[in-house]
Amino acid sequence: MKPLSKYFIRLVFLISINLVNAQQSNAWPDRTVLPIEPYQKTGKIAPTIKDSDPIEWPKEISAPDGAPNVLLIMIDDVGYGATSTFGGPIPTPVFDNLAKNGLTYNRFHTTAVCSSSRAALITGRNHHTAATGIIMEFSTPYPGYNSLVPRSVASIGKILTDNGYGTSWFGKNHNVPDWQTSPAGPFNLWPTGLGFEYFYGFLGADAHQFRPALMQNTKPVDPYIVDGKVDENYILDKDLANKAINWIQTQKSVSPNKPFFVYYTPGTAHAPHQAPKDWIEKFKGKFDYGFEKQRQMTFEKQKAMGIIPKDAKLAPTPSEYQKWDALSPNMKKIVAREMEVYAAQLAYSDYQIGRVIQSIKDMGELDNTLIIYIMGDNGASAEDPTGHGLTSEIGIMVNGEVDTEEFMLKNIDNFGGPWMAEHYSQSWAHAMNTPYQWDKKIASHLGGSRTGMVISWPAKIKQTGQIRSQFTHITDIVPTILEAATLPVPKSVDGFVQEPMAGTSIEYTFDSAKAPEKHTTQYFEIIGNRAIYKDGWIASTTPKILPWEGNHPASKDPVNDYKWELYDLNTDFSQTNDIAAKNPKKLKELQDEFNKEASKYEVYPLDDRYIERLNPENRPNFNKGRNEFIYHQGSSRITEGMAPNMKNTSYSIKADIEVKSGDEGMIITQGGYFGGTALMLLKGKPTFSYAFSHYPNHKWTIQSPTPLTAGKHTIVMNFDYAGGGGGKAAKVTILVDSKEVAKGDIPRTVPKRFSSDETLDVGEDFGTPVTRDYEVPFKFQGSIEKVIVNLKS
DSSP states (O other), rough: OOOOOOHHHHHHHHHHHHHHHHHHHHHOOOTTTSSOOBOOOOOOSSSGGSSSSOOOOOOOOOTTOOEEEEEEEOOOOOOOTTTTTGGSSSSSSSHHHHHHTTEEEEEOOSSSHHHHHHHHHHHSSSSTTOOSSSEEEEEEETTTTSSSOOTTSOOOHHHHHHHHHHHEEEEEEOOOOOGSSSSOOOOTTTTTTTSSEEEEEESSSSOOSSSEEEEEEEEOTTTEEEETTTTTTTTTTHHHHHHHHHHHHHHHHHHHOOOEEEEEEEOTTSSSOOOOHHHHHHTTTTTOOHHHHHHHHHHHHHHHHTOOOOTOOOOOOOOSSSSSSGOOOHHHHHHHHHHHHHHHHHHHHHHHHHHHHHHHHHHTTTTTTTEEEEEEESOOOOOOOSOOSBBHHHIIIOOOOOOOOHHHHHTTTGTTSSSSSBBBBBHHHHTTTTTSSTTTTTTTTTHEEEEEEEEEEETTTTTTEEOOOOOEEEGGGHHHHHHTTTTOOSSEEEEEEEEOOOOOOGGGTTOOOOOOOOOOOEEEEEEEEEEETTEEEEEEEOOOOOOOSOOOOOOOOOSSSOOOEEEEEETTTTOOOOOOOTOHHHHHHHHHHHHHHHHTOOOSSOOOOGGGGGGGGGGGOOTTTTTTEOOOOOOOOOTTSOOOOOSSEEEEEEEEEOTTTTTTTTEEEEEETTTTEEEEEEEEEEEEEEEESSSGGGGGEEOOSOOOOOOEEEEEEEEEESSSSSOOEEEEEEETTTEEEEEEEEEESSOOOSSEEEEEEEEOOSSOOOOSSSTOOOOOOSSSEEEEEEOOO
């Protein structure tokens, strides 16, 4: 048999290529499989250009024609009854205006805590499916709780990027596993790893408004430091708006036909409650009447506005909450000021969001921009165990500092500023959740899970200024965005078969207030508190752990230790009439439904521990078994979970340095003003400072009386812990070139966590200083060869 000629082989090859091209042309783009490879139609390919057909450039994926821009806004820790849009006392004119020109959703639900809500928001899946059954710092190894979002759960950022959108994320990201938050990565679960093209914001639960620990993509940035000094006019909410406006303008300047997706999620109004002083003064005296009157005022206004039905009832306040009349006259002044700060922060953030929206309007893009504005990733936070608020969330809630009336009154004019990190009274939170009972963390009740939402899309929504009362859930947002963009839910992303979306698009509500709801079943579970909604009914467990209790003993059997309640939300809008005793059959039906959903979505095993889960030993720890840590000048932003655990133990720090006479600066620091340590040269003198909290009498400094001479030196700081439990005393000794130069006592040490946002830094300091004796960045003026931290087991 004669071999085939090379010409015949070439002919067969060209025919096959043309057949493949034809098939690709008919199928391309298949948007159910992401990413989408560029398509290139080829013709005759010969050894020379003159014998080949002209070639078209590969066609890259672009968004479907007419796909809208999307601005997705998520505010933090804001209850249903906080804003003017929902009958509350805080003016939010931007939110109001979007409601007037869009639709207001008065039965929108979250998961009841931030990480979980945010995971559900950006994936369209239930939070346990996204491995985020609890906040990242409290994760456990079980599939629904390990905080490692699976690759089978692609984010909306990834889906839209792969479909031709420009995508960005501004503000809070509380969705990176606690042990992966350092500048060393890994970065696959950071925003850019989840498919967003650009990130500018912070990692973790909260951020200091004046000194935030920000990241630009994966690089630390400190915009509040200008020319080596702190910019006293800097504030995070304004910075986020500026960056978002600039990003949007750049996108449209370069690619005017390319739609953008902006996920905008400021840390407001999570603690610390901080705001510009002039905005705080706008609310002076506005809340002097107290919690109970505010609840009643909001309730009446909600009815008058039609936000809640005329027959709705005001849920009673549980007896455990602080009563206004039980406060002293001075404490009333303090607590009223806390609410003034909270109101100012939220109103200011709404104003900055208005600037972003105005910039979109000025570009002529507002008509085809879908704006989804969610006012609260959960209900308002009642995480104040005192009843009169806190001046430092980390200090009082976590480390056991006790606020005094004297200190609070003396510093009342500093509330909302950089040297206070307050959180308002539990009862203000409850008032902000009007008309419901309970608060953030309580997933079983509407005070924890139901928040306000407004949607605006001028090109599509014509029945503006109306209320929509269909049951909606945070998992519905991604499906809604995809339907608006005429994009399918992908079946495969990066080779991973995708979990089905749990949510349902709510675009069906845009043209009909009476359209039957499509999201008819939804479970809720956070820290053992749970509920199941089905066809207008909700069965809810009675909370065993109050919102402000962090160390409540866990249940031996969290499945059976909880009592259940039953509500018919068709006739009981605000979940006030428990009819479980009268309807045992219905209750059992819903309990069985919860078990079915919990098994399906990896909710089990239930776990109602809270602060007990904070211990970093409960999670993967790259430092496990490691006692020696070597750092070099410029090492910074090492988060507490990745830093040596210098709490409740003895340790030493050894620094090899070289200085000129009079040099000063930071050698190594962890944490900051609200809890932290610092080994430094202060006016040339070796100095160790320790802050148990922001209270002046809980800061201690041990200092050598003599400045260092010019040249090389070895400084050693020995921290000898007394033992006998957490938070005990320690003795500090400082040695220079093996000679003891100073010693002193630290009567009380941080037992649990230095900070939720400040880090370990070498050669300079970021955020807040440990004491007011120096100011950041306090860059070391000499050179640091290395710093060695040795933990003593």
